[in-house]
Amino acid sequence: MFEALVAYRQGKAVYDIPDAITSLHQGVLSQLSGLIFKMVFIGLYVTVFEHYKATAFPADNLLVWILALVFYDFCYYWSHRLYHEVSIFWASHIVHHSSDYYNLSTALRQPSTDWLFGWLFFLPLAVAGVPPDVFIGVGLIDLLYQYWVHTELVGRLGWIDSVLVTPSNHRVHHGKNDYCIDKNYGGIFIIWDRIFGTFEMERADEKIMYGIRTPLHSYNPLWGVVHYYYELWQTARTRPDWRSSLGVLIAPPGGWSEVGLTHLDTTGMVRFRWPTPTSIRWYVVVQYVLSVPFFMHCIAIGDQLSATDLTLYVAFLVVTMQVLGALLNTSRFSVGLELVRTLAVGLGFAMATFWFGDAIPIVLKGVVPVVMVASAAWLMAETRKLKHNS
Ligand SMILES: [Zn+2]
Ligand SMILES: [Zn+2]
Known part of the structure; x- marks a missing residue:
């Protein structure tokens, strides 16, 4: 900050x-x-x-x-x-x-x-x-x-x-x-x-462009974790035999090559910035902040939970991050998914007594549903406004 x-x-x-x-x-x-x-x-x-x-x-x-x-x-x-x-x-x-x-x-x-x-x-x-x-x-x-x-x-x-x-x-x-x-x-x-022999000083005369050469251009967290495994798998499966498939996995990224590194012209290059509407960006920031106590709670008590509870809790958090990522990507159905998520969390807190081993404080049983319903209502109104203006 x-x-x-x-x-x-x-x-x-x-x-x-x-x-x-x-x-x-x-x-x-x-x-x-x-x-x-x-x-x-x-x-x-x-x-x-x-x-x-x-x-x-x-x-x-x-x-x-x-x-x-x-x-x-x-x-x-x-x-x-x-x-x-x-x-x-x-x-x-x-x-x-x-x-x-x-x-x-x-x-x-x-x-x-x-x-x-x-x-x-x-x-x-x-x-x-x-x-x-x-x-x-x-x-x-x-x-x-x-x-x-x-x-x-x-x-x-x-x-x-x-x-x-x-x-x-x-x-x-x-x-x-x-x-x-x-x-x-x-x-x-x-x-x-x-x-x-791998040391290099920063050069004053060449602006550094950060990131990877085949940019990801996605805010989907799980895709961010697996995308290169998927790419390798796609390359390896087209190889004629298992030896060359294995070769793909242990080759340097980009494959075995006699040719040196291809030149990347960074002049005029700009950083990736998806046109997510500003209001949706800040909406996701708010939802992320509201989710932080859940992330921290799960990380703090994770090793005391049963395998089933831990799986459920992690799944809940992963879904939260996937939906927020989809909103940032302005993906189709992302608003609908977010409405389902907010209302499900609100309803869950209104009805449940325990949250993964801990009794839910009475104040949260009141506050969480109100915040989640308000979030859903705001998002619906904002989406309508954005559609109207476009
Ligand atoms: Zn680093
Ligand atoms: Zn590194």
């Missing part, structure tokens, strides 16, 4: 509401998938640590934490590099790069399917003897550090840009200009890129 205000005062258009909402939706989806799969990943780490550790380092030693963080960041560099340079991994990581914008909300645009392979890259820490608690701690530090670098508002930082991952060198990582492709993979330290 603060970044958006500063950008607004500086006259920079670094935010677009549908894009930012989509980033937030991807962040929620990632957290929800984490609820289900993170425990499996941590369980695997603990198993490898218990059976194959070379030694056991003490968790209460600061030096162990520092060395573990450096080792974690080294593994992160290689995992991040492979997530860009192998198609089946890129299909997961592409979510983080699918925005044409670059702001703090982009940092929240996290993948939901990295649990498929992501855990593999960090098992060397378990074998080296980094205790699970330290591993979880340094993983969190590495992830949280990367939040602040997603901004256009911080310029070059001198020598720091050559040592740490910073807004300047991470902007290069998110660029689709020729010189930006497959560069600056570091998490906290950019020195890995300097050692392994």
